[in-house]
Amino acid sequence: MFGGLRERLQAARARLAGSIQTAAASDLEKNSSHPPSHPASLEQPVQPASPTTPTLATKVKTFIIDRELIISEKELAGALDELEIMLLESDVALPVTDAVIAHVKKDLIGKHRRIGQSVDSLVVGTLKAALLNVLGKGFDLTEYITNHKHPVKILFTGVNGTGKTTTVAKIGFFLKQKGFTVVIGAGDTYRAGAIEQIEVHAERIGIKIIQHQQGADPSAVLFDAVQYAVSHKIDVVLADTAGRFHTKSNLMSQLDKIRRVMKPDLVIYVDEAVAGNDAVVRAYEFDRTIGADAVVLTKADMDSRGGAAISIAHTIGKPLMFLGTGQAYDDIIPFSPEGMVEELLGDV
């Protein structure tokens, strides 16, 4: 998972480190030969490292360990451009890419850096900080449920075809295995076959489902599901809803009504890991109109580049809770930002 992104980040890491080392090398040349600061040499410090002889390399090493280095914007320009393209190719939305680049820039440029043992660790540290900065914290659902009044009501929202119904089934399965009792409200009363779909899921994983006819008012269905949970002392209510586009104001106000009627403790926004720039637009709109407490990202197994994870988390500042990684009920993994960053940037 996220193999593409990992590969690219590793490349960017090497490139950034290379740029800094080159800068240090040209700095050293300047100092050792005592040339007057003629502008020509100053203007091209970003050029790829001139073939350095082993002796020079060792010199550089001792030199940069002992001295402070000032990294200038010019020296990093090439590497940063590459990092930008790499992020864009990994489906990180444009504004978010800008934010990451800005973070790396701010961290690396213009500061006196005491280069300790390795340039690499400096670069990795910066990239990690930049990614963690946009990824935010994770969200522990089991802990949340344990610490809150039962039934915990969870509402799932999102646009069409992102995998809400499947996610509801998977999370139901996950919670059941953790020892919670669960009821599902079949709130997608619009799409043909949706009720049948979730009914089969519920039956397979052995969870009670509350359903009405197709075309019924979803608020009523979900209200009934909550009532059922209260009277049967059930721990968690999972409320499925029909997919809707943030541009349809009537459907969004229907969702608003659902929220007023069932008063969810958590609103979960579901989107797919393969979505491109639009992920940001719709996540923002959903968060603005309905709110979102956490995000589930589905279809992460499609050789996904993971960009959507970074984009959405950064745009609405809400934690990622789960990643959907396949078609089976146990294909769902709790998301941890540190884990992901470690996986992306860890040593090869």
Added chain:
Amino acid sequence: MLDSLSSSLKDALKKLAGKTVVDRAAVDELVKDLQRALISADVNVKLVMELSKAIRTRSLDEPPPKVMSVREHVLRIVYQELVRLIWVSTDVKLEPQTILMAGLQGSGKTTTTAKIARYFQKKGLRVGVVCADTFRPGAYDQLATLCAKINVPCFGNPHEKDALAITRQGLAAFKELEVLIVDTQGRHALEVNLIKEIIELNVLTKATHRWLVIDAALGQQASEQARRFHEAIDIDGVIITKMDGTAKGGGALSAVAETKSGIVFIGQGETIEDLERFDPDGFISRLLGMGDLRALAEKAEEAMRVDDVDVNAMMKGKFTLRDMYKQLEALNKMGPLKQIMNMLPLGNMELPEGVYDVTSTKMVRYRIIMDSMTSTELDDPALINSSRMQRIAHGAGATPDEVRELLKYYKLMQRTIKGLRGAGGKFNMQRLMKRFSGMQ
């Protein structure tokens, strides 16, 4: 955010406007903005780089034709390059054929299958649908329900686990029909078994067409997925779904480039009629956020006679209830207001939210209320006082509050039109119309 992008593209174009010779720096800037616009529309990054290189070279090397300004010259090249990329003719022939649907999970295959069945049915062909999705629960129920609505036979069996067996039976059962559409389960290119299955389905059905369904929001992954589907079953057409959201569908463009095929249909809504044939001009305009004038013009032509709405009078600020009445009537034929507004080259202009919230049922109410007004009132709404309001409400079977709401909406529209005129200046409608028609 996206609006600011398209406006920066417009700014770049503006800079070219006064120039008599092609200025390298200005072209570079334009190309950079174009890259950003295309990338944020999810077009494959490599494709964008190739494209912008070609545009840059051509803009600088080709001498602009005498009659064209520099800006028109560059715009024309941008347009031509994009068209070259996406415009492969995809004639949908009205003859007996078998269509195999393929695509990722949740891209909208089943809904699209029903829409296509409806399309052929309306053209007078006898259509049958086979549900070969044996995995997703409820898939057969969904397709069967949709098909029942339009009276198209649907073959399937929710208890059968073998997609090939179902398809074989389905083909036999529908031997007599002219168009057969086989809906398949969602799969992605890394699921080896499922890719194998679709290859077998392709062999079994001897499909005339193999169409790949792509979600408009699909990002950089589109190229890779399309390439693998193409390798497996030789995709010969792409369908973009969910174009009614805010996604620009750049992923579909990458898919088209990868499969060397064309875009067949565009799905933009949840009802069974929401399927359109692909129009490259409109698609490009949307991609760049520049307004879809050609599609609008064509749609408008269909929907209204020339003298229906006097654009000139409206632009001069004279906008009466009578104009609004005609507009509502015309809009009714053209589709939702927001869709129309999206097609206009307004780009960065903010329209008040309330303008969109008028649903079609409300529009009908409004027209009834206006029917109850006198000619003088229609020409000069300021006349309407509370006693006239009472009379109008009475005549239309409405409440005075509804009449008041209508007048409020009228004022909102009036302001919008004025704003449009204000934002006009250089960008006024007719000049834009002219410019775009000159481009083709």
